[in-house]
Amino acid sequence: MKTEMDVDIDNDLDGKLLQQFSSMGTQDRDVLISEFQKLLNNDLNPSCCSFFLDMNNWNLQAAICSYYDFEQPSSTLPRMMFVSDVTIGEGESIPPNTTFIKTWRIKNGGLETWPPGCCLKFCNGDTMSHVDRVMVDALEPSQMTDVSIQMTSPATKGVYQGQWRMSTPTGVAFGDVIWVIITVDESGLLGVTQQLSRIGNEFVNRIPPQTVLNPFASPDKLPEAVQSSPSPSSSIIVNPGSPVNDLSPAAEGAASSKWLFQSSVRSPSQQQIDNSQDTEMS
Known part of the structure; x- marks a missing residue:
């Protein structure tokens, strides 16, 4: 009372x-x-x-x-667990004014699917990026994803750190705080290595695939581009009566090679006939 x-x-x-x-x-x-x-x-x-x-x-x-x-009705916030640094480990060295990609691997550590519209948002420290948030897919329980943000190292040497955290569509922060920590130094090569790797991947993707031709394939199974192109074997001299004369220029090379190969292989009876003819002539 x-x-x-x-x-x-x-x-x-x-x-x-x-x-x-x-x-x-x-x-x-x-x-x-x-x-x-x-x-x-x-x-x-x-x-x-x-x-x-x-x-x-x-x-x-x-x-x-x-x-x-x-x-109040949604008293339980989503849960986010930090898994690993995919790129740029803590304190790695990067040259000044160098663009790099920071990637984290995160996981839905709760029992419910995240609501649509969640984002990873900058919350403290050095931004090093022209954006302060990036949208993240609505992860299901135990599902993982990689989140990447393009950043640029500061112009002055030193150690820089930034803190990022997941946020609900209404702006409520949840989950682990994840960090980006770099050391800006003239001797740093990490950002340059990322750029060279990216250029190499782009070059490989631009190389057109090459078709490997089977020289023993049947002419009707050759690609259309090969069938329509002039055959380099069309200049081969073929004896009259050879089946190669009736072939098209595209199939002439394959057929002539087959005819020449068959004519060079003789049975034992044919070799005996040739030997008897040589004896009579001598």
Whole structure:
């Protein structure tokens, strides 16, 4: 049972809270957005703060209540687990003003699929990128994915670090904080190695595939491009009566090779006849 002293203390706390909100009774919307973020420990981005404030006619107290009413049904946030650094390990050396790709491997460590619209967002440190967020697919439980961001190393030597974290579509951060840590140094080769590797892959992809022809294949099974092109064997001299004379120029080479090969292989009876003819002539 409350005493009169307890009631007075409760009244004093309520009065101080009301006084705190009343002191924020400014009409400057940027100030209201900033105060909204401070009350939520910067877990909500300015656009979402503006949404709740505008929905409540820019009344800060009403906007805070609306936010908690909106978030209360989904009390469990998605879960994200950091798996590994795919590129650019912690502290690796990169030359100044060098573009590189930072890739993390992350995993849905929860029991529910992520809602659509989640993103990986920069939250602290050195950005080193012209974007502050990148969209991530809605991962199913235990599913992994690689997230890449193009960055540029600073112009001054030193150690630089940036922190990134997953965010819900409403701007609420969740999961592990993931890092990018680099050492900017003139002797660094990592960024240059990435660029050379990328150029090499592009060159390989531009090389057209070559068709390997079987020299013993039947002429009707040769590719159309080969059948329509002049045969280099069309200049072979063929004896009259040879079956090669009736062939098309495209098949002449293959057929002539076959005819010449058969004529050079003699049976034992043919060899005996030839030997007897040579004896008579001598």
